[in-house]
Amino acid sequence: MWRLLGRSVVEGFKGVFSHGLMSLASMGTVAISLLVLALFLVLAANLAYVADVLEEQVEVVVYCNPEFDRDQWGDLLMDKLSDIPAVASVTFVTKEEALDRLREQFGAQAELLEAVEEDNPLRDSVEITVSNPAEIDNIVQQARQLESVEDVVYQREVVQRLYALTEALRSAGVVLVFLLAVATFLLISNTVRLTIYARREQIEIMKLVGATPAFIWGPLVIEGTVLGLLGASLAGGVIAWGYADLFAAVEASLPFVPIVRPTPFLHNLLQLLLAVGGVLGMLSSCFSVWRYVRL
Amino acid sequence: MIVLSHVTKKYGDITALKRFTVHIRKGDFAFVVGPSGAGKSTLIRLLHCQERPTEGTIMVDGVNLARMPRKQIPSLRRKVGVVFQDFKLLQGRTAYQNVSFALEVTGAPGAYIKRRVPQVLNMVGLSDRADIRPHKLSGGEQQRVALARAIVNSPSIVLADEPTGNLDRDNAWHVMQILESLNKRGVTVVVATHDWPIVDAMKKRVIEIENGRLIRDDLEGGYSQDVASSRAVSR
Numbered sequence: 057m058w059r060l061l062g063r064s065v066v067e068g069f070k071g072v073f074s075h076g077l078m079s080l081a082s083m084g085t086v087a088i089s090l091l092v093l094a095l096f097l098v099l100a101a102n103l104a105y106v107a108d109v110l111e112e113q114v115e116v117v118v119y120c121n122p123e124f125d126r127d128q129w130g131d132l133l134m135d136k137l138s139d140i141p142a143v144a145s146v147t148f149v150t151k152e153e154a155l156d157r158l159r160e161q162f163g164a165q166a167e168l169l170e171a172v173e174e175d176n177p178l179r180d181s182v183e184i185t186v187s188n189p190a191e192i193d194n195i196v197q198q199a200r201q202l203e204s205v206e207d208v209v210y211q212r213e214v215v216q217r218l219y220a221l222t223e224a225l226r227s228a229g230v231v232l233v234f235l236l237a238v239a240t241f242l243l244i245s246n247t248v249r250l251t252i253y254a255r256r257e258q259i260e261i262m263k264l265v266g267a268t269p270a271f272i273w274g275p276l277v278i279e280g281t282v283l284g285l286l287g288a289s290l291a292g293g294v295i296a297w298g299y300a301d302l303f304a305a306v307e308a309s310l311p312f313v314p315i316v317r318p319t320p321f322l323h324n325l326l327q328l329l330l331a332v333g334g335v336l337g338m339l340s341s342c343f344s345v346w347r348y349v350r351l
Numbered sequence: 352m353i354v355l356s357h358v359t360k361k362y363g364d365i366t367a368l369k370r371f372t373v374h375i376r377k378g379d380f381a382f383v384v385g386p387s388g389a390g391k392s393t394l395i396r397l398l399h400c401q402e403r404p405t406e407g408t409i410m411v412d413g414v415n416l417a418r419m420p421r422k423q424i425p426s427l428r429r430k431v432g433v434v435f436q437d438f439k440l441l442q443g444r445t446a447y448q449n450v451s452f453a454l455e456v457t458g459a460p461g462a463y464i465k466r467r468v469p470q471v472l473n474m475v476g477l478s479d480r481a482d483i484r485p486h487k488l489s490g491g492e493q494q495r496v497a498l499a500r501a502i503v504n505s506p507s508i509v510l511a512d513e514p515t516g517n518l519d520r521d522n523a524w525h526v527m528q529i530l531e532s533l534n535k536r537g538v539t540v541v542v543a544t545h546d547w548p549i550v551d552a553m554k555k556r557v558i559e560i561e562n563g564r565l566i567r568d569d570l571e572g573g574y575s576q577d578v579a580s581s582r583a584v585s586r
Contacts, residue, residue, distance in 0.1 A: 263425075264433060
């Protein structure tokens with residue numbers, strides 16, 4: 057058993073090298089198909105990331121009424137708001153802080169605010185971020201019913217459009233990746249099948265001299281697996297190198313554009329590519345060899 | 352050793368062998384002759400289980416090939432050496448490797464392979480061509496490599512399907528001499544052939560097939576009935 061496995065590995069690697077051109081061709085096909093798949097995975101991951109980032113920015117602001125005593129009721133209000141489902145975080149903004157922010161926004165024109173500083177007309181408020189934009193109407197409704205809440209403000213239309221957009225982005229990503237995975241599978245299994253087809257005479261001869269199916273099968277399956285892994289490494293190498301560069305460039309010149317960080321994303325992507333390449337190479341050689349190996 | 356009883360082999364609507372019965376004893380040297388499509392190759396293919404009969408039994412070494420489980424086919428093929436008209440050598444391997452491969456398949460130890468392969472190459476006169484790949488060998492040399500591969504496992508039976516079909520006279524004779532010397536050492540040899548000069552000259556057992564039926568079985572026959580009868584007359 058171990059001897060057969062050892063021989064299969066040795067002969068399998070030999071097979072990769074002794075059929076140089078054919079191996080190169082199938083490795084190239086595997087690499088290119090996986091590269092395209094990986095590009096779409098990168099795209100889909102970034103679309104999903106953009107959607108996440110956009111959703112995190114959805115905010116509901118709850119304004120307290122002017123008589124609100126924050127020292128007495130502040131904690132209770134915060135607790136009640138946090139208890140509403142789909143509320144991700146709550147931040148208390150005092151009216152003094154609000155005024156500071158305004159001052160910052162006004163910048164050079166800050167003296168315009170002097171008039172109001174003596175009697176701050178702003179209200180204490182709570183900023184709520186939402187974990188699921190679909191729940192936003194519900195959150196607004198519940199917040200409005202709380203005591204000492206004067207008004208609840210959110211950008212209804214923006215939120216709804218954003219929600220539709222992020223959902224579309226995510227589904228498009230999933231569909232694209234799925235279709236491409238199917239295409240990759242067909243392409244790789246066809247390539248491996250051709251490699252095996254080119255060797256059917258060799259398989260025939262092995263059978264004639266009394267080789268057992270496992271004896272013939274082992275090396276060819278190892279060979280298919282190795283080709284799949286090599287192709288996947290090639291695709292992975294190209295994508296890792298390209299994405300790291302892209303990320304560095306985007307971060308340097310367009311820091312506000314959301315882009316998935318290379319670690320651990322690339323690490324996971326590489327693992328996925330290797331797994332897909334190896335498993336596809338193995339499975340497709342298993343199936344195609346089996347047809348010729350049967351006695 | 353080899354007993355076919357009432358063997359019929361059909362390929363779809365075509366019947367290659369019809370209720371064919373023959374008995375080949377241990378140590379026999381038999382030619383199988385007949386026109387193209389008569390069923391000679393089918394017979395050879397049945398004897399090493401490349402095909403299974405549609406009906407009838409084929410006993411080889413006491414085993415019925417018609418009912419033998421697939422799992423046992425490899426071990427049968429190690430006991431029965433086969434040679435083909437088109438040699439069927441692995442192109443990527445040297446003469447030596449083509450022969451040693453048939454031993455590796457059996458799980459023979461490396462030391463034995465190193466000892467045995469040169470012996471067999473020597474037997475077929477190819478000691479000095481061991482490291483050459485098939486495409487650089489002549490047809491006769493390739494057929495002798497195939498022969499070496501067929502006998503390296505010391506089979507008790509050697510089958511040959513048109514072994515001289517692609518060879519010139521000298522090489523054809525060389526191959527037949529090797530087969531005859533194997534036969535003298537007790538190996539049963541069955542040769543399907545069109546090569547009438549060789550059949551006539553060697554005066555071995557001749558089994559003639561026509562349309563899938565046995566029509567002649569002479570112990571010291573010629574390629575055709577006429578030669579045999581003329582010989583019978585001249586006696």
